[in-house]
Amino acid sequence: MAQAAAAAQKTKVAKPVQKTPVWKWTGKSKQGEVRSGEIEAQDSETVEARLRQMGIEPTKVKKKPKEFQLKIPGTGGVQEKDILVFTRQFSVMIDAGLPLVQALDIIGTQADNPEFRRVLLTVKSRVEAGSTFADALSEHPKVFDTLFVQLIRAGEIGGILDTILQRLGAYIEKNSKLKRRVKGAMVYPAVVLTVAIGVVVALIGFVVPTFEKMFKDMGGTLPGPTQFLVDLSLGFRNSWYLYLGIPAAIFIGFKVAVSKGRGQQLWHQTILKLPLFGPLIRKVAVARFTRTLGTMISSGVPILDALDIVAKTAGNRTIEAAILHVRAKISEGKNIAGPLAETGVFPPMVVQMIGVGEATGAMDQMLSKIADFYDDEVDVAVGALTSMIEPLMMVVLGGIVGFFMIAMYLPIFTMADTVK
Secondary structure, eight states: OHHHHHHHHHHHHHOOOOOOOEEEEEEEETTOOEEEEEEEOSSHHHHHHHHHHTTEEEEEEEEOOOOOOOOOTTOOSOOHHHHHHHHHHHHHHHHTTOOHHHHHHHHHHHOSSHHHHHHHHHHHHHHHTTOOHHHHHHTOTTTSOHHHHHHHHHHHHHTOHHHHHHHHHHHHHHHHHHHHHHHHHHHHHHHHHHHHHHHHHHIIIIIHHHHHHHHHHHOSOOOHHHHHHHHHHHHHHHSHHHHHHHHHHHHHHHHHHTSSHHHHHHHHHHHTTOTTHHHHHHHHHHHHHHHHHHHHHHTTOOHHHHHHHHHHTSSOHHHHHHHHHHHHHHHTTOOSHHHHHHHSOSOHHHHHHHHHHHHHTOHHHHHHHHHHHHHHHHHHHHHHHHHHHHHHHHHHHHHHHHHHHHHHHHHHHHHHHHHO
16 A cells, blocks of 8 residues: 555656646627637636636637647747847837737737747737736746836836837847857857867877877887876776766766855855956946846836846846845935945946936936946957967867877887987
């Protein structure tokens, strides 16, 4: 009995989470118009009840068949470019006076990404059912983050949804460019490092064994560097899984250690102090902080709520703690410049400019100017970092290959000297 219960419990735990089915429906409105759409629900009765709440008498409800999708690693889900295109198109439609539901229906039906199409049509159905646009978006946190939802909510309350969408589009576009710059700076070192690892594996696995056979035929004692490579090659061929598995285990253990808690906090502190990458990461953080906060303040979001959201989207625990410290001090009645200076995270120039913006009542404009300035600073920092890394990586790669060449030919030179 106990074993059966354990087996049943195990089966229960292992059961995968099922996605909510999507239902295609057709119905008539109170005016007699034929309407159709898609709704996520557990069963057809729920769909019919929801349609009647919307003032539509259902005539046909059918479960939508699953679409076949060829999934390529790294390309699934909703991408940032999908959100950007949607925001731009939706802004134009709302500005042109199209009703919210109609605009969602047009963009959702024409969306190229099947997952994003499903999300937009679900949002449209929720809005038709009486939900606000912001609440409907908040039901999809993996697609629309807190910043997006809060800005849309502010636009709905203030009646400036078209303006908010324009600001959101500009924010997403600039934020995307910032990410691409930083990723571009990391591509070259990653490629060179991969090539270096491949060269070392090829030399140890294939080149050194050839020389090793020749050295045995020569006899005598091998020089220290040559003996080191021979032993390394022999160990790699006999226990290659340890040579590959141990670094992989160290890497995975490091990722787990810095993924949360105290380890993550220490790692994020260390990142900001790194010799080459620290200044770049700090500039990226300042640009993101000022851009996000400026966008939210100009959209009418209260500063305490704005700082709370900015902290969650900071991407660094040290910067997040600094922003939350500033928020706590402002809630006590202090201004923003003083607490910002206390954190020691933000440069003095940024603190002073924000203080001037706060005193003149134009903080959103000042934050936008700071963000533009630091965007340019990131460009300069990325260029300088790339120019420093390129020769450094080439020296490292050349040094590795040179060491192998010297170690392999050293016994030959030694033997020639002995013959002489």
